[in-house]
Amino acid sequence: MRIVVVGSSGRLGAALVREWRAAGDQVHPIPHASLDLCDAHAIRDALTPLSFDVLVNCAALTNVDYCETHGDEAMLINRDAVRVLAEMCVRKHKRCVHISTDYVFDGEKRTPYVETDEAHPLGVYAASKLSGERVLLETDREHLAVRVSWVFGPDRPSFVDQILKRAHETEDLSAVADKWATPTYTLDLAKLLRPLLREVKVKGVLHLTNAGECTWQEYGQFALDCAAKLGAPLKGRTVAPLKMSELAAFVAKRPVYTVMSTAKFTARTGLTPRPWQEAVEEHVRATLRA
Numbered sequence: 001m002r003i004v005v006v007g008s009s010g011r012l013g014a015a016l017v018r019e020w021r022a023a024g025d026q027v028h029p030i031p032h033a034s035l036d037l038c039d040a041h042a043i044r045d046a047l048t049p050l051s052f053d054v055l056v057n058c059a060a061l062t063n064v065d066y067c068e069t070h071g072d073e074a075m076l077i078n079r080d081a082v083r084v085l086a087e088m089c090v091r092k093h094k095r096c097v098h099i100s101t102d103y104v105f106d107g108e109k110r111t112p113y114v115e116t117d118e119a120h121p122l123g124v125y126a127a128s129k130l131s132g133e134r135v136l137l138e139t140d141r142e143h144l145a146v147r148v149s150w151v152f153g154p155d156r157p158s159f160v161d162q163i164l165k166r167a168h169e170t171e172d173l174s175a176v177a178d179k180w181a182t183p184t185y186t187l188d189l190a191k192l193l194r195p196l197l198r199e200v201k202v203k204g205v206l207h208l209t210n211a212g213e214c215t216w217q218e219y220g221q222f223a224l225d226c227a228a229k230l231g232a233p234l235k236g237r238t239v240a241p242l243k244m245s246e247l248a249a250f251v252a253k254r255p256v257y258t259v260m261s262t263a264k265f266t267a268r269t270g271l272t273p274r275p276w277q278e279a280v281e282e283h284v285r286a287t288l289r290a
């Protein structure tokens with residue numbers, strides 16, 4: 001299959017390119033360095049000569065706090081560029097698969113969100129991502145927006161890597177213990193997204209994460225327990241609980257609970273994502289080996 005991956009220099013994009021190539025797909029990466037999504041003409045110029053079966057957009061302005069004070073830029077990249085990508089796919093009679101976020105929800109629910117739950121974004125990043133989903137599906141109902149959460153993997157550090165790094169340096173570790181979601185491994189996403197591009201025609205909005213739920217504190221503690229079990233020389237072994245309200249560095253308001261049900265994904269594909277703990281353990285093992 002010929003797949004274009006936009007945002008191929010990011011955490012998820014880089015993993016998709018590598019894993020899908022290894023699985024035998026013909027992948028055309030488009031990194032930020034070769035295409036600025038702020039420039040609609042450049043997007044059209046880059047895509048016009050390309051032949052492909054599906055385009056996957058992993059690019060986004062992802063810094064939630066930066067977006068809060070740079071609303072125009074967030075909308076340009078997370079909404080307007082998505083419209084141009086979606087239109088270019090329609091012109092070529094191809095599907096656009098766009099990566100979105102659990103942050104479209106306000107976090108007031110206490111059971112896993114399903115695709116039909118109403119989205120109420122709390123901040124600019126979340127609003128721009130929800131607008132991106134909407135313009136994607138207004139352009140063509142055959143396109144697909146895949147909402148993921150707490151993405152981690154080998155290609156760019158995330159929370160789990162930061163806590164591991166800190167644990168090697170200090171005993172003083174803490175993380176938010178009153179916010180719940182599901183860590184999601186880029187290598188698992190590469191496997192689980194692949195059938196959605198070909199055999200199974202799923203359209204509209206889809207939730208896709210690893211299974212289970214946790215707080216950041218539980219996530220960090222689990223990663224440290226794995227590292228300790230594997231013999232890592234850690235200075236810090238306990239992650240103390242913090243309240244989200246204690247984090248003065250947060251500019252944007254974050255939703256408290258954004259666990260998402262993957263029942264629709266399983267119903268359409270017959271596949272079940274593995275628990276986040278198995279994925280984190282694999283990531284920690286690979287990180288310590290590197």
Ligand SMILES: NC(=O)c1ccc[n+]([C@@H]2O[C@H](COP(=O)([O-])OP(=O)(O)OC[C@H]3O[C@@H](n4cnc5c(N)ncnc54)[C@H](OP(=O)(O)O)[C@@H]3O)[C@@H](O)[C@H]2O)c1
Nearest residue numbers: 009010011012032036037059060062099101148149150151
């Ligand atoms: N990370 C998470 O926990 C998380 C959670 C929920 C949803 N998501 C969604 O998952 C997707 C992938 O996220 P990720 O974790 O892989 O984030 P990431 O590592 O920040 O990747 C985003 C990519 O977009 C690129 N980009 C930013 N501005 C651009 C522009 N103007 N033109 C072209 N490319 C641009 C970045 O370029 P550079 O390489 O120059 O940085 C980066 O390669 C995003 O849609 C995000 O909203 C992520």
